[in-house]
Amino acid sequence: MLARDYAERELSHIQRMVALLDSEAYADDVSMSGAGRVRHPSYWRGRIEELLSAPDVPRHVRKLSEAVLAKIDAMEMRFATMK
Template identity: 40%
Template sequence: MGYDFAERGLAHIGNVLGHLEHSADSVRAIEAGAVVGLDYWRGRVNAILAMPLLPMHIERLAKDLLARLDRL
C-alpha cells in the first residue's frame, strides 16, 4: 500500500466518521448493523499505522481518526 493510497483511505474513513458524528441516528445505525462496525474502521486505520516509514502527517491523521473512533 503506497502512501498516497493510505492518505486517500484515511480521508475516506474521516468522511465516514464525520457522517456518523453528525448523524442523529448513528448510535442506532451502528447497533442495528446498518453501517460497518467501528472495529472495522479501527482495523483499517491500524493497518495504515503499521506501514513502515510512515510520514509524520499521515501518522498524525491516523491517530486523530483513532481518537475520533474512541469518542464514538
C-alpha cells in the same frame, strides 16, 4: 510516492466515513442496511491500524490517524453509554 498517495487517500476516506458515522443523519439512514460492519467504529479502527502497520507511512498521516482514533474512542464510549 505511490505508498504515500495510497495512505493519504485511505485516511481521507476513513475520516469521511467516521464523520458520517458520527453524524445523526447517518444514524437515521437505512440505505446502508447491508453494510452492517462499516457502521461499527471498531471496523474503522481496524482499517487505521492496518494502514499504520505499513513501515513507510508519512508522519503527517500518522498524526491525523491518531486524531481519528481519538474520535473513534469518543464514539465508542458514547455508543456504550447509549446501550
